[in-house]
Amino acid sequence: MTTPSPTGAGLEQLGARLYATAPPTPLPFMAGVDLRAFVLDAADGPVIVYNNPGIDVAAEQILSLGTPRRLLVNHWHEGMHGSPALDVPTFVHERDRAHTERSMRVDGVFGGRQRLGDDLEVVPSLGHTAGTAFYLWDDGEHRYLFPGDSLWVEDGVWRAVILGESDRSAFLETLALMRDLDFDVLVPWPAQRGRPVLEPVTPERAREQIDGLVARITAGTPGPNV
Template identity: 30%
Template sequence: MKQQQLKMQQVYPDLWLSQPVFPEPKDWPDLKFHAFLLKRDEGNILFYTGDITENYDDLEALGGVKRHYLSHDHEVGPGLATIKARFGNTLHTHSAAEPLAKTFTQVDETFHARGHHPDGIEVIPCPGHTAGSACYLTRASDGRSYLFIGDTIYPSGGKWEALVDESDREQFLQSIELLAKLEPDVVLFGATMPDKAFHEFTPQTWRNALKEAVQSLDNIPVRNGYDQ
């Protein structure tokens, strides 16, 4: 039997990147959303948007989805229900993102504080970009640390930027202080503007990226919010 040619990209031995999704409105022409599939012997874990319609067959070929984690409510869409119906996975999100997510499908677990989930997943609430923003820290099969940060900060043409509501700025700065204490080897982004969706860091380059993203709050043009 001929092996299926996958559209998803293998970026590390245990990690696969979806094809990009281009959300509305079109006044964000460079904005791309992505999802990542983390391969685990106990069952694969999907992070970020579920509306990766061109990659559902790839998910099946890679062993399906056991758990699906959202980083914030901008990733909510009809794909959440499609993936759950096809793979029977559970859906996990910050409690503040649950009301929107459950308009599409059942949310199986919510959280509001930092804690540990099965298969070595640490959930880290990081409010600021949205009230329900969260990051996820785990270890790769080769020992490196992965940080799934959503778009708490995001790469934009070689720069680091952030976008928050003015009312959430104080929470965002507190989240940045928390993230600066982490030392991820690889950071996986749910959105880019435009840039590649994953970057490797040293402790110093990570802190520099966070600092630059904070500075961008006062430098980048004001943009309207977006919906997927």
Template identity: 50%
Template sequence: MLLRTYLLRRDQGNALIYNSPGIAEAAEAIAQFGGADRLLINHAHEGMYGSPAIDVPVFVHERDRAGLGDSVRIAGTFTRRTKIDDDLEVLPTPGHTAGTTSYLWDSGVHRFLFTGDFIWLEHGEWKAVVLDERLRESYLQSLALVRDLDFDVLVPWGATDDGPPISETTPPSTRRRVGTIITRLENGESR
């Protein structure tokens, strides 16, 4: 599984999505593009890479803050669906973890949905995994939200190295793909 960090080049201030080792490797390039005003974490598992190798404020959902422990310095948290300026939306999507959060960015050309490990790509197929049975119902509710969102590119944190790191989509394709995941989880499967 290859993990990535993405730099969103925005007039309102660049943002990084996902914490990964790639931040250190790309520090110079990030600086050349104007740096970043914030790093948005999808879920607590990103804490395994510690604080990013650049000076950037880190934000995470309040319910995953404790899961990061002292490994990442947190500048702020959020608890609900909200907007960052007019182009970037914070969407709590609990299920993978209690504080999993997706981010919807309208670049003006495409609408990118950053889902972290909530939905990832395995051999090009959209996948999900229930890690905690107590969160299964939350996962299903979050998947229903995502199924009906308007976006055209899925951008997970991780993807297997034998397929693309992102997935272009259309509303009918999104409904079908997320519907397949919902059916599996409703039938008691873990992934």
């Protein structure tokens, strides 16, 4: 992995073609947890994953990479920040469109699993919310999986965020899919302050963490942080 380095106020380089907004935004209801947006220098032009106030702070640096083609929203909770001032078309899964539009603009939607160019793919999850979507990006060096806050890493353990609106059966279906999904870096929306933003994994490590999640969800471990 590339050593993180600043590229100017508002944007930090995490990989050869991956950037994060900086400084991060504190998660208002969980102490010591931060949120970021990520900027992908994708094959067809820059793509932003996750909505965050840092997008506008980093607007000049994002535009230096090119005109952003899409803002990919993982699920409707990201609307709590409102639409960025930066002019970028916003996309979300069709099942979360109505909720998202209560607080931010939506320009397009996804349905099933589909590709967005040669290097980026939408992988619907539908477990955390009815319209959660994961994004899988291959930059030629790594395959990054963006699960939003459906999954995140707490003290080295992958946690599932299961709310009252969440569908445990759909969550288990997503985890079954993930066991065979080809990725080597997990990039959640939230990260513990002071801990790594990226979670590099081997296939064996990913399956070990996924199996732990399946066991806790199947056992009925109460949420939200399973």
